Amino acid sequence: MRFNRIALVAGAALLAACGGGESAPADTAVAPAPAPAPAPATGTATAAPITGTTHTVNMVGDEKGYRFEPATLTVAPGDGISFVMVSGGPHNVAFDAATIPEAAKAQLQANMPNSADFSSPMMMTANETWTVSMGNIPAGTYGIICTPHLAMGMKMELIVK
Numbered sequence: 001m002r003f004n005r006i007a008l009v010a011g012a013a014l015l016a017a018c019g020g021g022e023s024a025p026a027d028t029a030v031a032p033a034p035a036p037a038p039a040p041a042t043g044t045a046t047a048a049p050i051t052g053t054t055h056t057v058n059m060v061g062d063e064k065g066y067r068f069e070p071a072t073l074t075v076a077p078g079d080g081i082s083f084v085m086v087s088g089g090p091h092n093v094a095f096d097a098a099t100i101p102e103a104a105k106a107q108l109q110a111n112m113p114n115s116a117d118f119s120s121p122m123m124m125t126a127n128e129t130w131t132v133s134m135g136n137i138p139a140g141t142y143g144i145i146c147t148p149h150l151a152m153g154m155k156m157e158l159i160v161k
């Protein structure tokens with residue numbers, strides 16, 4: 001009897017899944033609870049200001065290759081990072097989404113001016129600067145790449161701690 005009931009419920013769930021409509025069967029009390037609501041979507045946070053030190057990262061392309069200088073940077077939450085276009089552009093600052101904790105995504109995107117999909121605008125001109133705040137950003141190791149020069153190894157590690 002119990003087996004039959006489980007089979008029935010599973011069948012009903014299948015029907016509901018295939019139907020695509022809202023016509024759930026009346027006997028839904030034993031159906032699995034819906035998954036918890038996902039974290040707030042990207043873009044719901046408000047930009048958090050820089051409250052600490054602002055660090056400089058140079059973006060360089062020359063006869064030695066394409067690179068962020070320094071390639072590893074450790075900052076505190078609330079610090080800022082100014083990326084400066086030095087040579088060999090266009091460069092950008094693209095956070096590797098796979099390295100961003102789910103809970104940090106909305107805040108990081110909000111802290112990135114003129115940006116979408118965790119990527120800064122392209123910087124073409126020498127001394128052009130783009131600054132991001134690590135305000136309200138949780139500790140972690142964040143991967144950053146330059147989209148045009150990733151194939152040439154232009155990437156860095158940003159450690160927030």
Ligand SMILES: [Cu+2]
Pocket residue numbers: 059061066089090091092146147148149154
């Ligand atoms: Cu680049």
